Structure formats: C-alpha cells, structure tokens
Amino acid sequence: MVGVATTERFVKDCAMVMQALTSGPMTNGEISVSTGLSPQRIGTLTVSMADRGQIRSLRCVLNKKRILVNLWSLPEAKGDEREDAHRNSETDLRAIRREYSNVALRSVNLSENPVSQFECWFNDAIRAECRDVTAAALATASAEGQPSVRYVLIKHFSDRGYCWYTDSNSQKGVELAINPQAALCFYWPETERQVRISGRVERVEEDLSERYFKERPMACRISALASEQSQPIACRAELENRVLALSARFQDGDVPRKESWGGYRLVPNYFEFWQGRQDRLHDRFMYRKNGEVWTSQRLMP
C-alpha cells in the first residue's frame, strides 16, 4: 500500500480501510468501519479495478487527505470463503507504511568522531522527547553462531564504549563469555534515526558495577538478587516469594550485589548513522576504526 501517510492516526485509518475491503464489498462510495459500537464514516472511496478479481489500486479520500492505495492480490473469494482465506493467511502488514521526511544528513555535517556524532543525535532524541531514548537492541550470538537479540538500557557512554547492566548468567551473558563480538541498535522514531554500533564487549570494572548497583532503587536491587535471569521458573508466585523473603532479610536496605550482576561495555569499531528520507532514499554513513583513526563512508540506502 502506497500512501501519503503523514500521521499515525491516518495510517490507522488506512489499515481500517484495508480491513473493511477484505471483509466487505469492494464498491465505490462511502466507507464506514465499526470502531466500537457505532459505524463511523471515515472517508470517500473510489475503487479502480485495474484487473478483475485483483484490485491493484484504489483512490481514497480520508480525513480530507488523498491517498493512493495499492492492493496486491486481494483474495478473489467472496463472503465466508474470503473471510476464511483471510483468517488462514499470514497477517498482512503492508498497509502500515509511512514516509520519512527528516532533514538531510551530509558528510560535511558529520562529526569526525562517531561518538560525538552519536552524542549529538542522542541529545536531539532527548529534545524530541523520544520514549526509552536509552534503549538499544543488543545482538549476541551463541557458540554455534545462532544470533539472539533483546533490548537493554544504556547507562553511560564515552569514547571508551557503551555500557549496560545485567546478569552474566543470563543468555546474553553466557553468549558474550563465549563470543564477545556484539552489536547495539538504537532507533528513535521521533527523529527518524537509527544508529548501529558493533564491536567487542568487556565487563566493566567491579567498582563501577558496585557504584551503579547502589544507586538503584531498593526494589530493583532486590529484584536483581531474586531473579536468576533467563532461567526457567514454575510460576510468578515463586519469584514473588523470593522477593518477599529477601525484602525481609535486607530490611536495612543494604542489599548485596551478587557476583553475576554487573556492567558490560561494548567497545565500538563500527558505527552506522541512518537518517530516514523521502521515498526510501535514506541517508546512511558508516564509520570504521583503523588503529586509532575513524574513517567514514556514505552507504546506499
């Protein structure tokens, strides 16, 4: 589906049109969808049949905005048959689509140091009030090369690297002990930017882990102690009982940090900065470290 979707609400409306089309008659006219109790008129619809049975495109006016919707191979079957076909098929997310329109990223505006460039974008993301601005997807790989990815919260960064805290007995901890090569990926939707960072991971100094652990709220310190991260547990009650027992034991608030809980630092040798642009003609620049020197290069989108 190709649309001039500018707002999230608009994209949702387009998705509703798709839904209405796949379960109702495909005719020209007004289009209503049920959102809750009462049917709601969401726009005027003009269907153009380019190919009988296979509607290729339709013109649609929604909330006074024009869009062109391309539909690929809607099922030909009618009524129940079509609904069954729809239910059994994969969930089609092609209708969810938006344009990226942010400012250009040019080599002349790039900092020579990727960490400074990161800091600049990070501050922009804070100004844009991105939620979970410190969250990054962390990719590790098992000894067999099977990748796994999960989010972590980056707690500090500098030229030395990007740090997060976790349990070294967790899946990521075990994988990093075998293969310290890893990657982080930040995505800030509000600024339409992605930053990829990869390199080698090391444990942060014990005193740093200790200091950060002590800064955490009491309940979080108890939780870290109670949870053997990534290990199976029979039920939530068992976990909550552990928390109760530990809370009673450490009423004074002096919760000890277990040896396995601590910080990791990814020391980067590669960065990539991605800026969303119109028509998928995005800007990308990568930085690679050769010795102590960073070199950058534009990449095709």
Ligand SMILES: Cc1cc2nc3c(=O)[nH]c(=O)nc-3n(C[C@H](O)[C@H](O)[C@H](O)COP(=O)(O)O)c2cc1C
């Ligand atoms: C936004 C977000 C931030 C997270 N931050 C952390 C974190 O800083 N440290 C951590 O151990 N887990 C964090 N988690 C949970 C991890 O994604 C993951 O579930 C957990 O660390 C176990 O991963 P593993 O079994 O692959 O080791 C976070 C999850 C989300 C959604």
